[in-house]
Amino acid sequence: MNVESWITVEETPALAAEAAAAIDARLARLTPAQRDAFWSSIRKAYNTPYNDPVKPAKPQPVEPAPGTAPAAVEIHIPTLDLPAAALASASLAAEIRAA
Known part of the structure; x- marks a missing residue:
């Protein structure tokens, strides 16, 4: 995209220096940290x-x-013979927590 400008390439550095000096004069009331933050935001x-x-x-x-897919994995869970009282106790505890 072409941008029309009346400023020549040779004039740019001098005009930029003048603009920076004018801005710095206005920023003189700020602390050095605030001036640095201002210029940092401009650069960003x-x-x-x-x-x-x-x-x-x-x-x-x-x-x-x-042919490189892994083979199916078999999981063996041992069965435990629990007395009926233990099974009832587990289901009762679940009901109590749900209530």
Whole structure:
């Protein structure tokens, strides 16, 4: 995009220095930390792109090669012989917690 300007390239450094001096004169009432914060915000504003940055592409899941898929896993849970009283106690405790 072309921008029309009456300022030549040669004039830019001198005009920028004059502008910075005028701004610094107005900022003289601030503390050094406040002046640094001001110039930091100006640098951030001028160095921030106008458009949102392009988001990186999400990696696509890869299908495993044929024959390399892991075998099915078997889980064996041992059975416990519990007395009927223990089973009743467990279910009663669950009912009490639910209430």
